[in-house]
Every structure is written in structure tokens, then in C-alpha cells.
Amino acid sequence: DVKVTQSSRYLVKRTGEKVFLECVQDMDHENMFWYRQDPGLGLRLIYFSYDVKMKEKGDIPEGYSVSREKKERFSLILESASTNQTSMYLCASSFEEQPQHFGDGTRLSIL
Amino acid sequence: AQSVTQLDSQVPVFEEAPVELRCNYSSSVSVYLFWYVQYPNQGLQLLLKYLSGSTLVKGINGFEAEFNKSQTSFHLRKPSVHISDTAEYFCAVGATGFQKLVFGTGTRLLVSP
Structure with a gap:
């Protein structure tokens, strides 16, 4: 069965901390994505990656970075967490150019 | 640039009734169109997609969607x-x-007995 696994369902961090969100997929997909989901705004793309060590900015990359050292793992990094980064974060993967399989999400609160 | 509008934020319906969830888009080029579903406390799942060909697209769980270019x-x-x-x-x-x-910003479908 297809699986995209996000390391944490809920996470609470403090302002200024460096935060790592991990995502692993077991489908050998080339393409992986990070979105944030906010009420009334739908999903917004932060970054995507189409190959190991390759990354592209999405619509809202400011304050974030990513790492793709291995094909199955795509990490999202909040360099210095701020309260406006409190959100639901969704990782996705796909063979195609659009996301197909999503993880269950990480609800991140920045205090 | 593309944009998408989901006209209803919430649609209540009784079990076994038909339902239509509306989506309009704006684009200056040829488009791909998708519907995703998000069950409570879960990530999104692809329901169906239109890339080209037949304008009636069938997806999982008995859902279907129709691409209407003239009405976007x-x-x-x-x-x-x-x-x-x-x-x-x-x-x-x-x-x-x-x-x-x-x-789009999403449409919450509420099915009651």
C-alpha cells in the first residue's frame, strides 16, 4: 500500500527555534512537495523537489528551506520559527508533476 | 497565471441524495484539473483528474467530474x-x-442520515 509518512502529527515549538519536519515515502517517487494548509486559504506550495538534491521554490518559500539527500526523504526546515508559521504542513509525493499521495499532516504550533 | 474558485464553503446533504460541488477556474493556457478529498484528520487523496480527452472524468468512490471549457x-x-x-x-x-x-479554498461536504 502506498505510504507517505510524516514524522510528527503534532508539534509545539518556540519562536526562534530551528524546526525540522520530516517526510518519507515508500513508492520510489521522483517528485516530492511541501504544502501548508490554512483555513480559508487552501493549500499553498512551499517547495518541491523533482530529484535528489534538486529543489524549486513554490509560492511561499520565505522563512523555509528544504533538504533532499535521499530519494525517499524530503525535509522541511524552519530556519527561525515565527508565530505566523503556525499551520498544518502536508507532504506529498508523485511520479507525475502534480502531487498524488499526501501524508496525514503535521500540525505545528509556534509559541 | 491560474486561479480557482470553489463557490460553496459548505454543502449539507442527506444520505443517498445526489450532490454537486462547484469549481470554476481561470487560466490563459490549457489546464489540468484535479479534485482531492481530505477526510477528518488525514492528508489529501487524489479523487480524479482531467488532463485531456473525454470531458467526463470518473474517479474513485463513485465520484465524477465534467470539464466544461466554455464555462471554465x-x-x-x-x-x-x-x-x-x-x-x-x-x-x-x-x-x-x-x-x-x-x-481552491475547499468545500466541506456534510452528509447526514
């Missing part, structure tokens, strides 16, 4: 809903090539 719409339909269809549904539009998807 891609409405989602199901002839008879179940309680288990209660979820949030997102319409999304993308252009050809490795382009980013633009998501």
Missing part, C-alpha cells in the same frame, strides 16, 4: 452520497509542464 468549470458530482463521504473537497488547477498546482 469542473464540477464534482456523485449520484448518491454516503455518510462516509463527509470530508473536505479541494479543486485544483495546473498548467502543462512541471507547474505548480493552485488549490
